[in-house]
Amino acid sequence: MSLLEGLNEAQKAAVMAPPGPVLVLAGPGSGKTRVLTYRIAYLIEELKIHPWEIMAVTFTNKAAREMRQRLETLLGEQPRGLSMGTFHATCVRILRRETDNLLHYGRDFVIFDTADQLQVVKQSLKDLNLDDKKFPANKMLHNISNAKNELITPELYAAGNYISEVTRRVYSHYQELLWANNAMDFDDLLMNTVLLFEERDDVLQKYQSRYQYILVDEFQDTNTTQYTLLRMLAAKHSNLFVVGDSDQSIYKWRGADFRNIQRFREQFPDAQQILLEQNYRSTQIILDVAKSVIKRNPNRVHKELFTMRTGGVPVVIREAYNEHEEAEFVLDKIANLMLEGYSGGDMAVMYRTNAQSRVLEENFLRVGLPYRVVGATEFYKRREVKDIIAYLRVVHNLADSVSFNRVFNVPPRGIGAKTRENFTTWSSAMGWQPAEAVMRLALDPDLKHTFSGRALNALSHFGQLLDVWTALVGKVTVAELIDVIVEQVGYRNYLEDGTTEGEERWANVLEFRGAAAENPELTLAEFLEQVALVSETDNLEESANATTLLTLHAAKGLEFPIVFLTGLEDGLLPHSRSLDDGEELAEERRLLYVGITRAMDRVYISHAFRRSFYGDSSVSTPSRFLSDIPLELTEGNTASIRRRNSISRASTWSESGIRSEGWHQTRRRSWEESQESQSAALGQKPLPVPRTELDDYQEDPLDKRKSGPQYQTGQRVRHARFGEGTVIESKVTGNDEEVTVAFPGDGIKRLAASFANLELLD
DNA sequence: GGATCTCATGTTTTT
DNA sequence: CATGAGATCC
Numbered sequence: 148m149s150l151l152e153g154l155n156e157a158q159k160a161a162v163m164a165p166p167g168p169v170l171v172l173a174g175p176g177s178g179k180t181r182v183l184t185y186r187i188a189y190l191i192e193e194l195k196i197h198p199w200e201i202m203a204v205t206f207t208n209k210a211a212r213e214m215r216q217r218l219e220t221l222l223g224e225q226p227r228g229l230s231m232g233t234f235h236a237t238c239v240r241i242l243r244r245e246t247d248n249l250l251h252y253g254r255d256f257v258i259f260d261t262a263d264q265l266q267v268v269k270q271s272l273k274d275l276n277l278d279d280k281k282f283p284a285n286k287m288l289h290n291i292s293n294a295k296n297e298l299i300t301p302e303l304y305a306a307g308n309y310i311s312e313v314t315r316r317v318y319s320h321y322q323e324l325l326w327a328n329n330a331m332d333f334d335d336l337l338m339n340t341v342l343l344f345e346e347r348d349d350v351l352q353k354y355q356s357r358y359q360y361i362l363v364d365e366f367q368d369t370n371t372t373q374y375t376l377l378r379m380l381a382a383k384h385s386n387l388f389v390v391g392d393s394d395q396s397i398y399k400w401r402g403a404d405f406r407n408i409q410r411f412r413e414q415f416p417d418a419q420q421i422l423l424e425q426n427y428r429s430t431q432i433i434l435d436v437a438k439s440v441i442k443r444n445p446n447r448v449h450k451e452l453f454t455m456r457t458g459g460v461p462v463v464i465r466e467a468y469n470e471h472e473e474a475e476f477v478l479d480k481i482a483n484l485m486l487e488g489y490s491g492g493d494m495a496v497m498y499r500t501n502a503q504s505r506v507l508e509e510n511f512l513r514v515g516l517p518y519r520v521v522g523a524t525e526f527y528k529r530r531e532v533k534d535i536i537a538y539l540r541v542v543h544n545l546a547d548s549v550s551f552n553r554v555f556n557v558p559p560r561g562i563g564a565k566t567r568e569n570f571t572t573w574s575s576a577m578g579w580q581p582a583e584a585v586m587r588l589a590l591d592p593d594l595k596h597t598f599s600g601r602a603l604n605a606l607s608h609f610g611q612l613l614d615v616w617t618a619l620v621g622k623v624t625v626a627e628l629i630d631v632i633v634e635q636v637g638y639r640n641y642l643e644d645g646t647t648e649g650e651e652r653w654a655n656v657l658e659f660r661g662a663a664a665e666n667p668e669l670t671l672a673e674f675l676e677q678v679a680l681v682s683e684t685d686n687l688e689e690s691a692n693a694t695t696l697l698t699l700h701a702a703k704g705l706e707f708p709i710v711f712l713t714g715l716e717d718g719l720l721p722h723s724r725s726l727d728d729g730e731e732l733a734e735e736r737r738l739l740y741v742g743i744t745r746a747m748d749r750v751y752i753s754h755a756f757r758r759s760f761y762g763d764s765s766v767s768t769p770s771r772f773l774s775d776i777p778l779e780l781t782e783g784n785t786a787s788i789r790r791r792n793s794i795s796r797a798s799t800w801s802e803s804g805i806r807s808e809g810w811h812q813t814r815r816r817s818w819e820e821s822q823e824s825q826s827a828a829l830g831q832k833p834l835p836v837p838r839t840e841l842d843d844y845q846e847d848p849l850d851k852r853k854s855g856p857q858y859q860t861g862q863r864v865r866h867a868r869f870g871e872g873t874v875i876e877s878k879v880t881g882n883d884e885e886v887t888v889a890f891p892g893d894g895i896k897r898l899a900a901s902f903a904n905l906e907l908l909d
Numbered sequence: 910g911g912a913t914c915t916c917a918t919g920t921t922t923t924t
Numbered sequence: 925c926a927t928g929a930g931a932t933c934c
Binding site (some may be wrong): 205206207208209210233234235236258260261285333334336337365368397398400401499500501502522525556559561562563564565566601679680681698699700701703704719722723724725734738760761 | 910911918919920921922923924
């Protein structure tokens with residue numbers, strides 16, 4: 148059959164697996180998306196399954212869209228009625244269809260994002276008279292979210308101690324507030340679907356019968372709720388086809404549990420298991436490096452990854468003095484790679500935390516190379532965009548008090564804290580939602596209330612506006628509605644304060660309006676749903692010239708010819724918050740594994756000797772993961788050239804203390820090792836990819852002083868801490884120089900030149 | 910009621 | 925350092 152051409156044996160086995168549960172363990176770059184799409188095509192074409200009897204679930208809209216596109220290419224047309232989308236989108240579709248069967252929700256419930264959720268938690272704390280210092284809202288929210296991911300309702304929430312008892316109460320009230328707002332949070336979309344299925348067997352059966360075949364991508368990232376959902380839906384036909392790789396599970400902190408793979412095996416003991424071990428992406432060296440890192444994780448299911456791309460360029464490991472020099476190194480390499488024929492779009496720079504992108508961006512700007520940052524501050528989360536969304540939400544759903552409160556006095560319309568408080572008391576006494584109350588105030592002159600003067604004016608004006616807007620729904624497009632709102636509240640004037648920031652904010656509003664104008668056929672409800680469930684990351688268009696900057700998390704599922712992995716330091720990768728927890732450490736390791744395996748041709752790893760955190764800079768230790776990479780697979784100076792430069796501008800003994808000695812040792816070791824690795828790599832292996840400029844990084848002028856003491860007796864020097872002093876003695880010791888300096892204020896100090904950061908005063 | 914300041918906070922974030 | 929929320933001042 149032509150459909151199967153070009154697939155390897157394992158892929159074919161997966162695509163053509165007979166009905167029943169199937170578990171595909173797919174290594175990085177092994178063509179799992181391909182298998183999923185071919186499988187769907189196979190079901191439709193060969194087994195004559197109707198598209199609407201198939202449900203495919205992904206984790207991102209992007210993955211869903213990609214799969215759709217590939218499917219269309221395969222089948223020649225878009226299969227009609229196929230359910231393909233993220234877990235959340237799939238659940239929303241079900242919930243919308245079943246609103247009549249939902250206990251606490253009416254039609255047109257809205258979806259609250261994290262910021263909205265936080266407001267609700269705060270409200271909940273306030274209503275319960277709880278101190279938000281003792282019970283921080285974000286921690287509470289985190290606990291609530293975790294519970295929902297575990298399918299734990301407030302009633303089931305274990306209240307073993309005081310704090311969990313409080314959490315249970317906050318959770319319970321939080322949930323009531325959501326009901327009152329006719330809103331669900333992201334987790335609710337999943338959990339409420341499961342709850343609905345649990346409560347209503349007839350509803351469950353309907354979907355069970357309909358979805359005869361269920362396929363799941365990134366199965367290792369499912370949480371308990373998602374897993375339960377899948378099991379319920381698949382209970383009738385048992386045609387559950389899941390694809391995953393526990394080595395790429397990097398969302399444990401979000402409730403994802405790769406042990407669902409094990410659970411799947413136990414609960415479907417007759418499941419067919421297929422391993423996809425051939426990697427079509429990376430060179431052998433890159434794959435070997437990745438394997439050397441991941442194999443240290445305990446309790447893995449071993450996969451024997453292999454590739455036809457034998458050999459390859461050794462992975463370059465480079466130490467920079469600080470994050471600025473690290474960025475220079477990256478930019479330098481990028482420029483060189485471009486001379487070699489790679490384009491900017493072939494490259495990606497990855498990091499553990501978003502904050503690291505800034506220094507990189509600065510250097511891209513300085514050098515003048517194009518780049519794009521994935522994620523960062525999401526468009527839909529920007530204040531000005533959220534404001535407009537809040538207006539739309541209130542218009543759409545008068546019960547949405549969170550959005551109402553957001554825009555109640557934005558832009559300022561003379562409603563202060565006092566009025567706000569009076570109003571809230573009054574409206575709830577009347578039993579009205581705030582939006583409803585403010586409209587009544589505007590429309591009913593006989594209404595009994597206690598407002599007067601300015602406050603009354605402000606309130607009823609807002610009420611009038613809301614009345615006008617709600618009347619427009621359905622009559623004008625969303626973009627036009629936005630125009631009216633923005634115009635009538637004077638939003639532009641409010642934003643434009645003469646600063647560039649104000650300009651940018653206004654530009655964002657226009658961009659948001661543009662997004663609405665793009666799909667004029669969408670109703671307000673549909674538009675809001677799209678905005679809630681689609682992130683801008685999904686719309687990242689490919690750019691041939693711009694280099695991609697992204698977190699390791701955001702990199703999953705992508706591939707690039709060239710990958711830079713930056714900030715390979717203990718405390719960053721692995722992140723400091725994960726150092727004391729074995730499971731979390733294992734996840735950090737997987738994160739690195741994901742990063743390495745994104746690369747097709749070359750990997751550059753960098754770490755800095757000093758790095759600034761929240762303003763002040765401190766000494767870093769190279770990532771512990773680096774020592775797991777076999778030397779013969781690596782290359783780069785890391786030592787001789789950089790060492791002196793790094794050390795000579797570092798801190799004093801007293802400042803870095805014990806740390807510095809440890810660092811010396813690691814450095815010396817890696818220097819010797821890298822010498823070995825260079826000769827090994829150069830001498831023995833013929834490399835298919837031409838190697839150039841592997842070590843072309845510019846030496847710092849300081850590095851030229853390779854022998855003899857830099858400091859002479861009698862020289863005047865300045866030290867950051869001790870001030871000016873006179874050199875008494877200086878001698879070369881090993882790789883370093885020991886300088887004895889007399890400081891008038893602080894006495895005689897013996898300093899390592901490499902750490903002392905001495906400034907010559909001649 | 911609104912502007913200004915201070916202070917706490919700060920991993921990752923497919924939805 | 926950079927941001928945002930809450931407190932304080934005008």
